[in-house]
Amino acid sequence: MKRELVLNGNPMEDKVGFARAVRVGPSISIGGTAPVDPDGKTVCVGDAKGQAERCFEIIGDALNRAGSGWHDVVRTRVILTNIDDWQAVVEVRAKFCREAKPVDTIMQVTRFVNPEWLVEVEADAVVAD
Secondary structure, eight states, rough: OOOEEEEEOOOOIIIIIIIEEEETTTTEEEEEEEOTTTTTTTTTOOHHHHHHHHHHHHHHHHHHHOOOHHHHHHHHEEEESGGGGHHHHHHHHHHHHTTTEEOOOOEEEEEOSSOOOOOOEEEEEEEEO
16 A cells, blocks of 8 residues: 655654654544644644644644545544643534544643643544545
């Protein structure tokens, strides 16, 4: 099967060797997506809901560039530094995932690589025939 990398120009893609998404056949994996602008700077510092919105926008763009969309998403993972932010963040998730209803995991971690990040989101999709 063909392996397709979806890159978005994040400076870390070349520095550490990662892709925003990888598509192999009908499967698309999107790794931890941080709340950053096109220059890699954190958006909405101190606002988990605003950061989540940016994460889901980045994922949506990656899905589109991989020939898919939110309708094909089968799993999301919401990772927070403060579990008390979960309700605000899942309100954002609902805007993108209400129709597809993918499975979800919500978890708390101690911190991310950048301490300004309050949330990261991952997604997996399977493109239907």
